[in-house]
Amino acid sequence: MKKTAIITGAARGIGAAVALRLASDGFNVALNDLDEAGLAETAEACKKHGAKAEIYTADVSNYAACETMVKKIKEDLGTVDVLVNNAGITRDGLLARMSEENYDLVISVNQKSIFNMMKHCLAIMMKQRSGRVINLSSVAGLHGNAGQFNYSASKAAVIGMTKSAAKEFGARGICVNAIAPGFIQTPMTEALTDEQKAAILNLIAMKRYGTAEEIAGLVSFLAGKDSGYITGQVIEISGGLTI
Numbered sequence: 289m290k291k292t293a294i295i296t297g298a299a300r301g302i303g304a305a306v307a308l309r310l311a312s313d314g315f316n317v318a319l320n321d322l323d324e325a326g327l328a329e330t331a332e333a334c335k336k337h338g339a340k341a342e343i344y345t346a347d348v349s350n351y352a353a354c355e356t357m358v359k360k361i362k363e364d365l366g367t368v369d370v371l372v373n374n375a376g377i378t379r380d381g382l383l384a385r386m387s388e389e390n391y392d393l394v395i396s397v398n399q400k401s402i403f404n405m406m407k408h409c410l411a412i413m414m415k416q417r418s419g420r421v422i423n424l425s426s427v428a429g430l431h432g433n434a435g436q437f438n439y440s441a442s443k444a445a446v447i448g449m450t451k452s453a454a455k456e457f458g459a460r461g462i463c464v465n466a467i468a469p470g471f472i473q474t475p476m477t478e479a480l481t482d483e484q485k486a487a488i489l490n491l492i493a494m495k496r497y498g499t500a501e502e503i504a505g506l507v508s509f510l511a512g513k514d515s516g517y518i519t520g521q522v523i524e525i526s527g528g529l530t531i
């Protein structure tokens with residue numbers, strides 16, 4: 289029987305690339321996003337790799353919705369073997385001008401979602417005594433970023449949650465790791481101004497943005513058989529942005 293991977297935020301960008309890669313690696317995929325049309329496109333592409341691809345439109349910041357979704361995924365696909373917590377948003381702005389609403393929203397979508405999804409998926413993985421969790425953090429969570437006070441806070445929290453869960457669940461054969469991308473070409477970074485893009489490129493040793501497929505390759509490794517002794521790590525993938 290094929291293993292099941294859950295990918296949140298799978299309608300576009302990094303999440304869609306991860307879903308396709310895991311489908312081509314031989315996983316059935318449970319695809320989550322708020323964007324149903326985008327999810328349907330990702331699902332069609334995954335099915336071309338022979339995967340079962342089911343779609344779920346739960347808001348990952350909602351605890352009860354995540355509980356219901358994970359239960360449904362288990363019923364639909366039989367197991368939960370890999371969880372990729374990828375859904376995320378930005379509401380950038382300087383702290384001096386940041387609204388409470390934009391602070392709370394980013395924390396709830398980027399940070400509380402990790403609790404919501406891990407809580408329900410790990411209950412299943414614990415019984416199986418195996419599983420992989422891959423959480424999307426960011427270089428902003430490792431190093432901070434001006435204009436991203438809320439986002440950096442949420443992505444730093446992802447690292448703390450990753451390391452704590454790795455310690456709690458290691459003895460059950462479950463690996464929990466985080467990925468910290470730098471600047472990856474997706475709809476999220478298309479929102480930057482040309483001036484911001486030029487300034488960022490200048491800082492990247494490799495002088496180019498990363499691709500969603502390059503992130504998907506690292507997720508594939510962390511979800512696969514060759515990474516079974518790696519846990520609690522944060523792997524930066526940034527073309528040398530921070531060296």
Ligand code: NAD
Nearest residue numbers: 297301302321322347348374375376426469471472474476
């Ligand atoms: P994106 O904006 O292109 O895609 C994010 C997806 O998440 C969207 O399809 C969106 O609909 C979905 N989503 C948002 N809120 C949701 C919710 N409440 N419930 C379910 N789905 C929701 O972003 P991306 O660039 O592909 O980024 C994916 C992840 O990687 C994010 O966590 C992001 O913070 C992280 N990341 C991205 C970059 C980058 O340069 N693109 C860098 C570092 C980290």
